[in-house]
Amino acid sequence: MSWTRNEMAARAAQELEDGFYVNLGIGIPTLVANHIPDGMSVTLQSENGMLGMGPFPIAGEEDADLINAGKQTITTLPKSSFFDSATSFAMIRGGHIDLSILGAMEVAENGDIANWMIPGKMVKGMGGAMDLVAGVKRCIALFDHTNKRGESKFIKACTLPLTGQNCIDMVITDLGVFERDKAHNQFRLQELAPKVTLDEVKAKTEADVIFE
Amino acid sequence: MSWTRNEMAARAAQELEDGFYVNLGIGIPTLVANHIPDGMSVTLQSENGMLGMGPFPIAGEEDADLINAGKQTITTLPKSSFFDSATSFAMIRGGHIDLSILGAMEVAENGDIANWMIPGKMVKGMGGAMDLVAGVKRCIALFDHTNKRGESKFIKACTLPLTGQNCIDMVITDLGVFERDKAHNQFRLQELAPKVTLDEVKAKTEADVIFE
């Protein structure tokens, strides 16, 4: 059985460490916040200008002046701080954020990622994604291994316009976990989802990955 | 009679306008603050991180955490704000300060100024002077027309290392006032101190200045 979205998020949460400052992208990455281990102190950054993002508010307690980067209403925690966008991206670009977990349309075997634009379709914009992949210390891409047509999204070279080059350190899909091996400059299969076979993941992976 | 230091400061204060944000250098320029016309709102910036500098404190009310760029104890005003050095010099470099009044060792006829370094002597540093002359909208140099040996300090070309080039808009000395004529790119005598003769100021000015 491949992992569900929630299981993928739970697996990604295992990459968190105590004291980490983390930026979570929109979509599946947002779910990672639900799996932070008890007793572990992880501070979530929202790139619109907040550290220490709290949970969604109880109905009636929402504040239009307090949203996350997905424009959802949120709350503060005792440790929270607010700042302007220049300071927020100084944190990101300056390498102060320990971990970014973000979605992807394609990830290439060299660590390139594409997740912002499909030529011919209306382009909404990259938002903060290019800053995050370029600046954050460690980037994990969290995405379904194949697209709706069954084609691999973990490929030899990105076909879509890049969000960043050579910046993804780990890939987590519904089929397994792939860690970038710095020495070989290549991804290596680290873990398979339950009941997913090596043959299946090999068949669905276009990227040249170390499987042994 | 040439102007005293205090009269020079008073004359410089005539260049202030209502609503101006002003940075005053150390020495004679500091005295300008004593001559701000009643009813005129002028906000003094201190480049160590303050707008709305108030007067010196009453003895016993000094605060070691509240000083000006000359390291003197000062006070706040109701309109005051504090900020960091990067923001302070964003104001200066970004052209937000209307007027800077500063001392000079030499000013040249092309608007160059030297006021930070004498080769062979111990150099204390330029502090914020280079930023001020490069960034502030209008710069007035306030200095004695001649040095102790009677030599002109308003000269053809600076002999000392520059603080900034082509940046002085007005010269006020103990002998008179010289406004930079933008059209001719040349200083023009605008006003003589009482009982100072045209011949005297001509004799003491090495710079090629328009006197008529």
Added chain:
Amino acid sequence: MSKVFSTAGEALGGLCHDGLTIMSGGFGLCGIPENLIAALRDSGASDLTVISNNAGVDGFGLGQLLETRQIKKMISSYVGENKEFERQYLGGELELEFNPQGTLAERIRAGGAGIPGFYTKTGVGTLIAEGKEHKDFEGETFILETGLKADIAIVKAWKGDAEGNLIFKATARNFSPMMAMAGQITVAEVDEIVPVGALDPNFIHTPGIFVQRIVEAKCEKRIEQLTVREA
């Protein structure tokens, strides 16, 4: 020479002309200068270049200026919430320049701080880097981005005083402090104008030097994604 105006329309009085470059604060609909945007629409000024992280939604925020075709070009990082924007853009009626969000924020700060250009690694190897100068620092490649300025910056703050000192609330701060620095003329609308001296000088986000005009105005403050949890 008071900085205080009675209405948003008066606060923009004499400033609005065709062809201006306008910066408008806010992230999504959070912290947008609602009343000044509406006043800008009412001014009729057109052929505007608007620098703003987003483009509002249909009929609200900058969406109002899109409906009236007053905007010629947007410089933004994300414009996904606006159908009219999409229609005009796909129809070739609207120019669009995308900037990575952090690059946009830093370009605006740079413009206000007298910095005409800076190097960043954001966007290296992407479409964003095309045509831009590349330069290596300590073996890594960066691209040159330029400072951005505006004829007018319009921002929304929480409280302000007659000196133009501003404080912002929560994440409504976002781009506004930098835009206030980068506007030739900066106009602020605030929830509340307080007496000079009421704001603690240690905690002023935008010193008055960056604000030329200020108006107290009531904001609707729409929420784009109301998201709640079980009590």
Added chain:
Amino acid sequence: MSKVFSTAGEALGGLCHDGLTIMSGGFGLCGIPENLIAALRDSGASDLTVISNNAGVDGFGLGQLLETRQIKKMISSYVGENKEFERQYLGGELELEFNPQGTLAERIRAGGAGIPGFYTKTGVGTLIAEGKEHKDFEGETFILETGLKADIAIVKAWKGDAEGNLIFKATARNFSPMMAMAGQITVAEVDEIVPVGALDPNFIHTPGIFVQRIVEAKCEKRIEQLTVREA
């Protein structure tokens, strides 16, 4: 993994080595991390490059590290208050790099913000511009300045909490917020550690992400130029 330490010496524990680059906050003696400077002296680490706007006075502040010859090089904008500094510099025992004050502040901010270089007009046509890349933007000439980082940044704040959030008082803020960003490890000494949640999130000057260690310590706070007026 607590950020809170009991003494300045413990707060620097394990960090001090010969040859480090250290940023030290303060303007004159205002806002200097007195206790951390003393602890750095006690560590005996030498061959230090120190980035600080000033160099303290004889026997106090960074003057303490000059007396013990622990400083190899200073990067500053003004060093006029220190005879021992002058003696070592004129004797060729101390390297010195002058930066215009605003350039120094911006270089430190840039280092912390991931910006390896930026252009400024400050210093064009002066000794400061020699050997630096010149570039024209819109007909005006600017010089390239580079970002500065440090192995350790030591700063003094007013209040802080266990998360590392800091607020500063009055003009004691000066260079410290940027240095906190530019230090690989930033250590803050504060007048008072307050409980997490006691600082208003709207008014935190330095978010905790920039501060790795924090210690409460009493400062002497010497005044360099006591200047008063008649009551």
